[in-house]
Amino acid sequence: MIRAERIGATVVLLLGAGYLWEAIFMEEVTIGDPLGPKVFPIILGALMVAIGFSLLIRPAGVSQSQPFTKTAASALVLAVLLCAYGFGIEWIGYPVATFLFLLAASRLLGEKSWVAGLVIPLAVSIGVFVLFTRALDIPLPLGFIEKLME
Amino acid sequence: MIEIMNHLGYGLQIALAPINLLYAFIGCLVGTLIGVLPGIGPAGGMALLIPLTYGKEPASAIILLAGIYYGAMYGGSTTSILLNVPGEAASVVTTLDGYQMARKGRAGPALSIAAIGSFIAGTIGVALLMMLGPPMAKVALQFGPAETFALMVFGLSTVTSLAGKSVRKGLVASTFGLMLATVGSDLPTGILRFTFDIPKLMEGVDIIVVAIGLFAVSEILSSAEEMRAGEFVVEKVDRIWLSLQDFRRSVGAILRGSFLGFLIGVLPGAAHVTASFLSYTLEKRLSKEPERFGQGEIRGVAAPESANNSAACGALIPLLTMGLPASAVTAVLYGALLMTGVRPSPFLFQKHPDVAWGLIGSMYIGNAMLLILNLPLVAVWVKILKTPPRWLFPIVLAISFVGVYSVNRSALDLLLATILGVLGYCMRRLDYPLAPVILGLVLGDLLEQALRQTLMISGGSLEIFWRSPIAMTLFVLAAAVVALPQVLYRGKVKPAVES
Numbered sequence: 166m167i168r169a170e171r172i173g174a175t176v177v178l179l180l181g182a183g184y185l186w187e188a189i190f191m192e193e194v195t196i197g198d199p200l201g202p203k204v205f206p207i208i209l210g211a212l213m214v215a216i217g218f219s220l221l222i223r224p225a226g227v228s229q230s231q232p233f234t235k236t237a238a239s240a241l242v243l244a245v246l247l248c249a250y251g252f253g254i255e256w257i258g259y260p261v262a263t264f265l266f267l268l269a270a271s272r273l274l275g276e277k278s279w280v281a282g283l284v285i286p287l288a289v290s291i292g293v294f295v296l297f298t299r300a301l302d303i304p305l306p307l308g309f310i311e312k313l314m315e
Numbered sequence: 316m317i318e319i320m321n322h323l324g325y326g327l328q329i330a331l332a333p334i335n336l337l338y339a340f341i342g343c344l345v346g347t348l349i350g351v352l353p354g355i356g357p358a359g360g361m362a363l364l365i366p367l368t369y370g371k372e373p374a375s376a377i378i379l380l381a382g383i384y385y386g387a388m389y390g391g392s393t394t395s396i397l398l399n400v401p402g403e404a405a406s407v408v409t410t411l412d413g414y415q416m417a418r419k420g421r422a423g424p425a426l427s428i429a430a431i432g433s434f435i436a437g438t439i440g441v442a443l444l445m446m447l448g449p450p451m452a453k454v455a456l457q458f459g460p461a462e463t464f465a466l467m468v469f470g471l472s473t474v475t476s477l478a479g480k481s482v483r484k485g486l487v488a489s490t491f492g493l494m495l496a497t498v499g500s501d502l503p504t505g506i507l508r509f510t511f512d513i514p515k516l517m518e519g520v521d522i523i524v525v526a527i528g529l530f531a532v533s534e535i536l537s538s539a540e541e542m543r544a545g546e547f548v549v550e551k552v553d554r555i556w557l558s559l560q561d562f563r564r565s566v567g568a569i570l571r572g573s574f575l576g577f578l579i580g581v582l583p584g585a586a587h588v589t590a591s592f593l594s595y596t597l598e599k600r601l602s603k604e605p606e607r608f609g610q611g612e613i614r615g616v617a618a619p620e621s622a623n624n625s626a627a628c629g630a631l632i633p634l635l636t637m638g639l640p641a642s643a644v645t646a647v648l649y650g651a652l653l654m655t656g657v658r659p660s661p662f663l664f665q666k667h668p669d670v671a672w673g674l675i676g677s678m679y680i681g682n683a684m685l686l687i688l689n690l691p692l693v694a695v696w697v698k699i700l701k702t703p704p705r706w707l708f709p710i711v712l713a714i715s716f717v718g719v720y721s722v723n724r725s726a727l728d729l730l731l732a733t734i735l736g737v738l739g740y741c742m743r744r745l746d747y748p749l750a751p752v753i754l755g756l757v758l759g760d761l762l763e764q765a766l767r768q769t770l771m772i773s774g775g776s777l778e779i780f781w782r783s784p785i786a787m788t789l790f791v792l793a794a795a796v797v798a799l800p801q802v803l804y805r806g807k808v809k810p811a812v813e814s
Binding site for chain 1 (some may be wrong): 402487491705722740
């Protein structure tokens with residue numbers, strides 16, 4: 166998997182370079198502090214660039230890391246679902262977003278039954294919402310439901 | 316010695332008063348519940364529940380809070396072991412081997428050793444606190460910014476060099492953690508760094524968001540892939556209780572973890588996080604089979620769980636003997652003490668012996684109570700693993716998201732956790748270790764501030780490090796830890812770190 170190693174090293178290098186760039190062009194402020202807010206980040210960025218470079222030239226041995234396969238697609242789909250879920254929480258509210266997420270994610274992971282597939286998300290989304298908002302006083306967004314209730 | 320026993324007797328008497336016993340029990344119970352829910356760590360949980368202490372006797376209030384603290388730390392290890400969801404930074408280390416044990420059907424022994432290790436470490440910690448309190452406080456006073464900086468460099472380099480198979484990849488991980496720590500407004504000057512004009516980033520990146528994203532989300536993404544490929548197996552629970560053999564195997568790790576944790580706990584900085592990372596690293600280094608670490612080695616659970624418990628005792632020394640809160644948790648205790656009208660100062664033991672000794676006594680009682688409360692619960696917790704993974708994983712994600720969201724009430728944090736989850740998934744694939752990222756993030760701010768303060772004192776000259784024997788010793792140790800395995804094993808057997 167030498168190619169994956171190289172891609173990894175390139176990402177490290179680019180991350181270091183981008184961070185270093187931001188650090189160098191940061192506002193200069195000193196308040197009797199010889200280092201100021203810029204020097205530490207510049208050291209970190211330079212260090213990252215150096216290691217990225219060294220990993221690119223001499224990869225850290227061929228690892229036993231598994232290659233990315235076709236099944237990686239399911240991990241990607243789950244990640245996309247999570248993004249949608251994250252945004253949905255404020256938009257359509259925690260209970261509805263959670264219901265939809267659990268429904269979709271359990272299908273993705275192989276749930277076949279529609280009865281269980283609908284009942285469990287319904288119970289969990291309401292249960293968790295009530296537990297956190299009522300019992301623990303941790304507020305969670307209701308989204309559009311809040312507007313409907315007004 | 317007799318005097319100390321008398322004091323402890325006095326403390327226990329206070330802690331064993333029925334009303335205080337009840338407070339300790341409530342504290343442990345509520346703390347465990349809080350700890351089990353991801354996102355609310357011990358300090359946050361204590362802060363949330365400070366209102367419960369209003370109008371109580373100072374000693375009772377502190378006993379209640381100490382109970383919450385202990386309970387939350389223990390509860391955090393439960394989810395780390397069962398679900399790979401670290402509730403706070405220190406329990407990240409517990410996930411490394413704890414979750415692997417759970418997947419191999421050994422969740423019961425992992426949970427039991429966490430409880431037993433914590434109890435033993437708490438006992439040792441309380442004993443050390445009584446005997447070494449005052450002299451240790453003097454050592455801690457020697458730690459100025461220069462020594463603190465050196466200590467953190469030592470901690471980071473030790474963990475980095477032993478975390479993964481390649482030292483350079485470990486270095487990438489810890490540097491990335493330090494980088495994340497620089498995001499947000501700079502403390503001394505107030506200028507914004509790496510916020511890209513996003514207001515929500517001004518307060519920086521929260522540790523809980525990173526811990527849950529990097530560990531829990533990425534693990535579930537990997538599992539989703541394995542399930543799809545039909546490779547995902549969780550072995551059946553073979554035994555719930557700890558075998559004598561498991562206990563014998565862990566005793567050394569528990570004892571070493573207890574002493575190391577206590578020593579680090581006294582020193583300034585993110586003590587209990589550093590303590591759990593370093594004790595894990597120490598066990599891996601001492602082990603004849605370091606390759607077993609990360610695969611479900613019971614010592615990898617016993618050591619950090621013990622260390623973070625005794626570090627909690629150590630962290631009380633600066634508070635009780637000098638009136639200085641050295642960690643987030645002791646800062647909350649400090650605040651609670653102030654509210655009850657007790658001002659922590661070097662004279663706390665003389666002026667308010669009931670508070671000081673009552674707290675020490677109650678820590679001991681709280682420890683015992685947690686053990687009694689939690690050992691029977693192990694059987695209940697283990698049942699969680701019977702949930703089919705196609706339901707368990709989505710539900711864990713939904714609950715973790717509540718934890719992440721409640722930190723700042725921001726959907727951006729949820730997105731950040733998902734991105735870090737994908738990043739963690741890729742890092743796992745390419746053999747980059749994840750744990751140093753957390754340590755880097757936890758220590759980053761303290762490390763940078765310590766460095767800047769040091770150079771402010773010296774007017775910019777690095778000579779100040781040279782003049783501090785403690786700092787130089789720590790730097791030499793740090794260099795030795797990184798360099799020695801490379802030199803010693805070159806050309807011979809494969810180095811321990813690479814196996």
